[in-house]
Amino acid sequence: MQFNNDVNNIIKKGDGYVQTNRTCYICNKESDKGIEILGSYICRNCEQEMIDEEGSELKMEYYKSKVKSLWRNNLS
Numbered sequence: 001m002q003f004n005n006d007v008n009n010i011i012k013k014g015d016g017y018v019q020t021n022r023t024c025y026i027c028n029k030e031s032d033k034g035i036e037i038l039g040s041y042i043c044r045n046c047e048q049e050m051i052d053e054e055g056s057e058l059k060m061e062y063y064k065s066k067v068k069s070l071w072r073n074n075l076s
């Protein structure tokens, strides 16, 4: 199964992540590892924080409002 091997290699190497230094939409820090959502860059730290269920409620509200404005910007 060549296809499955390729997918596994990509996941291991982390090639799904953007490899250039960009400024994070949420924390405004530069990072070379992150994801792009709706054309805006979100660093890996913030991505992890967002999916971390142990995060504080206040933090979650902040992220939610950021992501919401991201959506709004792209829908308008």
Ligand SMILES: [Zn+2]
Pocket (backbone or CB within 6 Å): 024, 025, 026, 027, 028, 029, 042, 043, 044, 045, 046, 047
């Ligand atoms: Zn960030």
